[in-house]
Amino acid sequence: MHPAPSVIAFTTLSGLGFGLLFWLGLGLPPVTGWVAFVFFALAYALAVGGLLASVAHLANPKNAIKAFSQWRSSWLSREGIAAIAALLLMAVFASGIIFFDVRLRVVGVLGALLCLTTVFTTSMIYTQLKTVPRWNMWTTPPVFLLHALAGGALLAGQTRLAAVLLTVLGVLMVWAWIAGDEKGRAGSTMESATGLGRIGKVRLLEPPHSGENYLLKEMAYQVGRKHAVKLRVIALGLGIILPAALMLLLSVTHFIGFIAVLSHLVGIAAGRWLFFAEAEHVQALYYGR
Amino acid sequence: MTTLPQSTEKKLGLVIDLDTCVGCQACVVSCKEWNTSNYGAPLSDVDAYGAEPQGTFLNRVHSFEAQPETGCSQTVHFPKSCLHCEDAPCVTVCPTGASYKREEDGIVLVNEADCMGCGLCAWACPYGARELDEIFGVMKKCTLCVDRIYNENIPEEDRVPSCVRTCPAGARHFGDLGDPESDVSKLVTAREGMDLMPELGTKPVNKYLPPRLKDQSSDAALAPQHTNAKGLFAWLDKALEKL
Numbered sequence: 001m002h003p004a005p006s007v008i009a010f011t012t013l014s015g016l017g018f019g020l021l022f023w024l025g026l027g028l029p030p031v032t033g034w035v036a037f038v039f040f041a042l043a044y045a046l047a048v049g050g051l052l053a054s055v056a057h058l059a060n061p062k063n064a065i066k067a068f069s070q071w072r073s074s075w076l077s078r079e080g081i082a083a084i085a086a087l088l089l090m091a092v093f094a095s096g097i098i099f100f101d102v103r104l105r106v107v108g109v110l111g112a113l114l115c116l117t118t119v120f121t122t123s124m125i126y127t128q129l130k131t132v133p134r135w136n137m138w139t140t141p142p143v144f145l146l147h148a149l150a151g152g153a154l155l156a157g158q159t160r161l162a163a164v165l166l167t168v169l170g171v172l173m174v175w176a177w178i179a180g181d182e183k184g185r186a187g188s189t190m191e192s193a194t195g196l197g198r199i200g201k202v203r204l205l206e207p208p209h210s211g212e213n214y215l216l217k218e219m220a221y222q223v224g225r226k227h228a229v230k231l232r233v234i235a236l237g238l239g240i241i242l243p244a245a246l247m248l249l250l251s252v253t254h255f256i257g258f259i260a261v262l263s264h265l266v267g268i269a270a271g272r273w274l275f276f277a278e279a280e281h282v283q284a285l286y287y288g289r
Numbered sequence: 290m291t292t293l294p295q296s297t298e299k300k301l302g303l304v305i306d307l308d309t310c311v312g313c314q315a316c317v318v319s320c321k322e323w324n325t326s327n328y329g330a331p332l333s334d335v336d337a338y339g340a341e342p343q344g345t346f347l348n349r350v351h352s353f354e355a356q357p358e359t360g361c362s363q364t365v366h367f368p369k370s371c372l373h374c375e376d377a378p379c380v381t382v383c384p385t386g387a388s389y390k391r392e393e394d395g396i397v398l399v400n401e402a403d404c405m406g407c408g409l410c411a412w413a414c415p416y417g418a419r420e421l422d423e424i425f426g427v428m429k430k431c432t433l434c435v436d437r438i439y440n441e442n443i444p445e446e447d448r449v450p451s452c453v454r455t456c457p458a459g460a461r462h463f464g465d466l467g468d469p470e471s472d473v474s475k476l477v478t479a480r481e482g483m484d485l486m487p488e489l490g491t492k493p494v495n496k497y498l499p500p501r502l503k504d505q506s507s508d509a510a511l512a513p514q515h516t517n518a519k520g521l522f523a524w525l526d527k528a529l530e531k532l
Contacts, residue, residue: 001412059406059426066385066403070291076409077384128382130489131415187488188415190353195483195497196307199355199363208317208349208369211341214420218411282486283417286351286369 001132002221003276006056011122012265012272014050014083015144017043018115019152021090025112027105028156032097040094042155044087051083075128079121086114119148133186134279139176146172147268154243154261163247166264170240173271177232185282193285204288219281220289231274239267291383293376297395300467301433302373302494303453304476308501309460312352312366316452316461320348320370320431323451327436329401330425345422347371347431348452360506368461370452371418371431372485372493373397379410379419387428395467395494396435401427415489438463466494 020043024031031039055061068084070077089111096102123144126135150165190204191197243260246252252260324347325332334344348370356362373390377397380388387403388410390396399410406426411419419430434450437443447454453461464473473496476482482496518526 057407059408059421060404061406063385063387063403063405066387067405067407068384070384070386073292073381074384076382076407080384125382125409129412130378131413188486192488193415193486194353194355194365194367195485195499196353196355196365198499199365200357202353202355204351205354205364206312206352208351209343209346211343213343214345214411214423215417218408218421219417281412282415282489286417 001276001279001281002218003273004057006053008269008272008276010050010054010057011144012050012147012269013046013053015119015122015148016151016155016265017045017047017050018083018086018119019148019150020155021047021086021152022112022115022149023152023156023158025090025093025108025110025115027103027108028158028161032101034098036094036097039156040090040098043090047083047087075121075124079118079125082114082118082121086111086118089114116145116148119144130186131282132279133183133188133282134180135275136186137176137179137183139172139179143169143172143176151261151264151268154247154257154264157252157257159247159252159257162260163244166240166244166247170236170244173236173240180278185280185285188282188285190285190288193282204286207287215283216287216289220284220287221277222289223277225278228274228278231270231277235267235271235274237267238263239271240264242267291380291386291388293380293390294392297375297390297392297467299394299465300373300375300494301394301396301438301464302466302473302496303370303433303450304462304464304466304473304482304496304498305368306460306462306480306498307365307367308498309458310350310366310368311458311460312350313457314350315455315457316368317346317348317350319451319455321346323434323437324429324432328432329399329429330422330427332429333422333424335423343423345420345429347420347429360503363500363503365500368452369416369418370495371397371433372416372491372495373431373433375492375494376490378413378415378491382409382413384409396433397430398432398435399428399430401425404428415486415491416493433463466496 024039055064058064067077067080071081093104093108093111096104120141123141127140130136146169150162150169153162153165190202194202196202243264246256246260321332332345336342351367353365353367354362373395377390380390385403385405387400404427408421410428419428422429438448449463453463462473464471466473477496480498482498484493
């Protein structure tokens, strides 16, 4: 699948933002006043910035407002609604803490749950697609949720918690890579795609067009796959191992925290790039790819 | 509404005979011609006269080669467009309500006034039947020529999809696949019509008629007429061949 920068920015940044909002909603760290303002400003910048980046992915954004209408059937629609609800509720909680020194616990917990719901709905947009077997696995939602929780814990300064969550995430990421490699295209072949398996082995003799088209650009992306091993090492080393190790140091200064966050961000962006680049769509079988 | 109807009154669709298709691409051209000037936004081309031309098409013809365990391979021309699936995954993923399946005849359509061009429906389709138009930013797909088949302003023989009307080989058939007595349903029964990628559970309405089995095996393949050898080895090769 084509790794569109807007979608990678969206899933990584908004995941981090909603992760941080989750911990803030639970009162971790128990900040008030100006410090709280800085934390919430960062969380909102990430979450809203990510959401705005996703709008850049739309070819016809003037109809984006209609995306809130189909929550009965569409995970993308549910995501939009969950995101708005989470941001609004957390805004109430945040203004209580920042301006009135009041901690509305129930609102915070509800907002935190909505933040996780938002990340879950994002993950389901990918998980639901049977056409992309590497995404259509039980591991996809927990990987997205752990990305948000672990990254949020890093930003929220929850050092030990972040180390534990990062470790679990790392194990699950490796599991998902191996399981995804084994799954391949989940039994779909050029023979099943064309129904010509009853004659014999099928190959593409002539493509339907000599140039590129939307289908090839979007769903037969092949550049990332040859760098898969390197990108996995980067994702695991910078995204998980280095920040987790830094969080286990005896004293974690602001500077060390900053390095850990930066390393994590680069690592998960590489991992998310791979999440798209490595994913094979069954449609590409019609092009023999 | 992007929930699917429980059932549809008719199941209009195509039956494509892979034994008859000669791969002439006439259906591709006639489809583009009709649909670029009728339902919804035109089917745009980019760099049409340049070095890398590309554009939006609703119907494309692939050519495959199937190699049996023994004997010659078989070339099969393979037209592909929307299969108007009963359990269409492209419809339920749509967040804006632009994609829908019609209750009266089962045709899957995009209401372009609602489409925001997110492309998720194209991701959900296993068949590559949906293309996002690069210039107009909306999702394009086969409409089964919904603006022809009910159109009383055109002669009755033209009230079939443009690809069916134009096919010079008679490889494309149009009708109600929900009616077991229809010509297309009988054709599917007689020729063991098949679904594409049945393992994905989309229940396509369109059926493909597989090439008939050869009545005699064709194992008389030509021997290679030349080798890559040069100079002395080429002479040796020829000499040994003659022995």
